[in-house]
Amino acid sequence: xxxxxxxxxxxxxxxxxxxxxxxxxxxxxxxxxxxxxxxxxxxxxxxxxxxxxxxxxxxxxxxxxxxxxxxxxxxxxxxxxxxxxxxxxxxxxxxxxxxxxxxxxxxxxxxxxxxxxxxxxxxxxxxxxxxxxxxxxxxxxxxxxxxxxxxxxxxxxxxxxxxxxxxxxxxxxxxxxxxxxxxxxxxxxxxxxxxxxxxxxxxxxxxxxxxxxxxxxxxxxxxxxxxxxxxxxxxxxxxxxxxxxxxxxxxxxxxxxxxxxxxxxxxxxxxxxxxxxxxxxxxxxxxxxxxxxxxxxxxxxxxxxxxxxxxxxxxxxxxxxxxxxxxxxxxxxxxxxxxxxxxxxxxxxxxxxxxxxxxxxxxxxxxxxxxxxxxxxxxxxxxxxxxxxxxxxxxxxxxxxxxxxxxxxxxxxxxxxxxxxxxxxxxxxxxxxxxxxxxxxxxxxxxxxxxxxxxxxx
Numbered sequence: 001x002x003x004x005x006x007x008x009x010x011x012x013x014x015x016x017x018x019x020x021x022x023x024x025x026x027x028x029x030x031x032x033x034x035x036x037x038x039x040x041x042x043x044x045x046x047x048x049x050x051x052x053x054x055x056x057x058x059x060x061x062x063x064x065x066x067x068x069x070x071x072x073x074x075x076x077x078x079x080x081x082x083x084x085x086x087x088x089x090x091x092x093x094x095x096x097x098x099x100x101x102x103x104x105x106x107x108x109x110x111x112x113x114x115x116x117x118x119x120x121x122x123x124x125x126x127x128x129x130x131x132x133x134x135x136x137x138x139x140x141x142x143x144x145x146x147x148x149x150x151x152x153x154x155x156x157x158x159x160x161x162x163x164x165x166x167x168x169x170x171x172x173x174x175x176x177x178x179x180x181x182x183x184x185x186x187x188x189x190x191x192x193x194x195x196x197x198x199x200x201x202x203x204x205x206x207x208x209x210x211x212x213x214x215x216x217x218x219x220x221x222x223x224x225x226x227x228x229x230x231x232x233x234x235x236x237x238x239x240x241x242x243x244x245x246x247x248x249x250x251x252x253x254x255x256x257x258x259x260x261x262x263x264x265x266x267x268x269x270x271x272x273x274x275x276x277x278x279x280x281x282x283x284x285x286x287x288x289x290x291x292x293x294x295x296x297x298x299x300x301x302x303x304x305x306x307x308x309x310x311x312x313x314x315x316x317x318x319x320x321x322x323x324x325x326x327x328x329x330x331x332x333x334x335x336x337x338x339x340x341x342x343x344x345x346x347x348x349x350x351x352x353x354x355x356x357x358x359x360x361x362x363x364x365x366x367x368x369x370x371x372x373x374x375x376x377x378x379x380x381x382x383x384x385x386x387x388x389x390x391x392x393x394x395x396x397x398x399x400x401x402x403x404x405x406x407x408x409x410x411x412x413x414x415x416x417x418x419x420x421x422x423x424x425x426x427x428x429x430x431x432x433x434x435x436x437x438x439x440x441x442x443x444x445x446x447x448x449x450x451x452x453x454x455x456x457x458x
Contacts (some may be wrong), residue, residue, distance in 0.1 A: 001025070004090075004149060005039060007064060007076060013091035014066065016078035022064040027146045028057075029085065029139065036061030041088075043081040043139075044069070050081070072164060082139070086173070089142030093175055098129075099298040102174050103160045104205045105168060105182025105218075106198065107344040108287045110134050111279070111318055112182050113158045115291045118312050119305035120154040120298070126154040134338075136160035141170050149244045154298060160370065163191050164201045171208030178297045179205045179235070180216040180290050183283075184223045185343030186377060199223035203230035212236045214297040216290055219247035239297065240267075241289035243282065249293040251285050258356065260321060262311075268292050268302060275306030279319055280334075281351040283344070317447060322454045328434030332357060336439035337446040340367045340379045348386045348439055353388035358433030360390045361428045363422060363449055365440015366397030375402045383407035394429065396422045397444050419445040428458035 003023035024039035031053035034040050034274045040057035042050035042065060051268040054065055058073050067076040078084040093100070103113045110133075129152040136158040148155050159170045171179065184199045192198050203226070206215050214260030215231035217224060219242035239250040252272075254264040261278045262285055273292065277284055288309060296308050302374060310456035314320030317338025324331050327372050332355065336348050345367065352360050362385060370377050379402040385393055386407075393413040395404055404415040416422050425451070430436065440446045452458045 002149070002151065003294070007074070009091075009283065010064070010066065010076045010088065014076060014078050014084035015388045016076040016084060019070075019075045020074045022074040023372070024063045027143060028062075031057045031060065034062050036062040037063050037069075039064050039066060041066040041081055043085065043087050044068075061404045082176065085146065086142045089145035090173060092145045092148050092150075093173065096148060096152065096155065097150075097153050098148075099178070099297065100155045100157070100174060100176045100210075101178045101294050102157050102159055102171055102176035102205055102208070103180045103182065104161070104202050104216045105180070106185035106202070106341060106411040107339070108182040108283060109136065109158045109160065110369050111179065111284070111315060112287045112290055113156050114315060115287065115309065115312060116156045116294055118308040119295050120156070121293060122308045122311075123295075123301045123304040125153070128156070129154065130156040131158050134158065134160070135338065136170075138166070138170070140263045141173060144173065146373065147354075152161050154300075159205060161201055162202075164197070165204070167201060167204035168207050173208070175208050175210055176205075176213065177210050178214045178216065178294050179209055180285060180294055181205065181218060181227055182290055182341065183218050183342050183382060184221050184227070186373065191369070191371075193362045195223065196226065199226050200230070202410050203227050206231045209234045214239060216241060216296075216297070218242055218286070218290070218292045219250070220244045220286065238296070239293045241286070243286055243289075248287070249296075251289060254282075254285050260355075264281050264288065266292060266325075268296055271296075273304060273306055276310040278310055278312050279314060280321075281319075281347060283347045283351075284319075317442070322450075324454055324456065326430065326432050326456065331432065331453070332428060332435045333450060334435070334437045335450045336437065336448075337365070337450050338442050339440050340365065340441050342367065342370075342380060345381055345439060347435065349381070349384040349388050349390070351437065352390065355435045356379065356433030359392070359435070360388065361392050361394070361429065361432065361434050361436045362388075362390045363394045363436060363438045363446065364400065364403075365419070365444030365446045366399035368399070368441040368443055374399055378403045379406045382410065386410050392429065394422055394425060396440060396446065419448045421453045422446070422449050423458055426452060430458070
């Protein structure tokens with residue numbers, strides 16, 4: 001196997017000095033994630049200094065270190081480790097011959113990125129690369145780039161932001177051939193004047209497009225015209241996707257497959273494709289259209305993409321479904337615990353209405369970073385909960401107080417302060433035959449509730 005990086009290549013990319021020859025097959029800046037053969041980049045952060053964990057990284061199997069001091073291990077010494085990580089990411093992109101796809105949006109980024117990877121990896125096994133987890137910020141993106149093998153035919157990179165200007169910097173590092181905006185919705189609202197400002201910030205992804213590049217924009221978004229106008233400044237080709245009549249790539253028809261997924265017929269410009277999506281919900285149907293548009297734009301195989309959708313399991317925190325045995329039967333746990341904004345909350349609650357089960361239970365955590373509109377956004381979840389026929393809502397976090405008030409006399413609910421209190425309520429709440437949705441902002445910690453439900457530890 002060709003090494004990911006040699007000491008000489010790392011030194012050339014970063015302007016550092018190699019103390020000895022070594023090769024690495026991976027890159028990490030968190031010592032807890034180091035595996036055998038990795039390069040550990042010791043960076044100084046706000047909370048701690050990675051140089052303190054060099055010995056731990058070596059013990060975990062690190063083959064080399066990037067650091068700012070002399071050490072008694074194979075290393076490349078640099079003036080600034082954070083700048084070195086950026087430089088390594090840029091060098092990785094410069095040496096790549098592959099077709100690069102960038103993904104952003106207020107929701108659906110990670111799922112779309114993972115579906116794209118699955119589709120392209122099925123087309124050319126072992127030749128697709130993508131950013132892992134949600135490594136989508138100013139350190140996650142260069143890390144993901146630095147991990148891309150020089151032999152990769154495709155690279156898929158998620159990019160996020162919570163301030164204007166952040167995506168412009170990230171996309172110029174990634175330099176995508178194809179750039180996708182999945183959707184625009186209220187998120188990080190405390191940092192923006194409104195959804196139009198969010199659309200403008202997301203549209204920055206088009207600024208880094210390579211010459212001849214393709215912009216993929218959400219046709220059904222109320223901000224479609226705004227995004228398209230931005231794309232026209234940077235893209236040679238613009239492809240719209242969605243569910244509505246008129247989109248270049250659209251779902252002509254879809255229906256439940258009876259197992260939580262959807263049977264879809266899609267028009268992909270001049271091609272018609274029928275396939276199954278294992279994931280539930282109309283939002284996944286829409287995201288699939290963005291994936292198909294990108295696969296076509298980079299020369300991938302549409303039938304292979306269709307097969308990948310059918311095989312793709314749910315992601316932890318983003319739609320994973322767990323059928324859990326309990327005394328007297330089983331429960332279905334739908335794990336959406338990683339992220340939440342008003343649009344994704346409403347969509348997921350709406351999907352809950354289509355689920356079978358004796359009772360529909362919603363365990364909902366607060367939506368964070370919504371700014372002055374937070375009370376109204378939380379209160380607005382009452383109507384979707386009632387419309388979905390939810391029998392009980394367990395609300396977690398102080399921001400949920402407006403929703404609790406709005407639900408009075410409409411459905412049964414309980415409002416608790418933290419995930420620990422929610423876990424404490426499970427024993428009395430859960431019954432065989434329940435379908436349980438767990439969704440909230442990651443900082444609320446509802447992943448602990450999911451763990452308790454799936455392990456029966458309550």
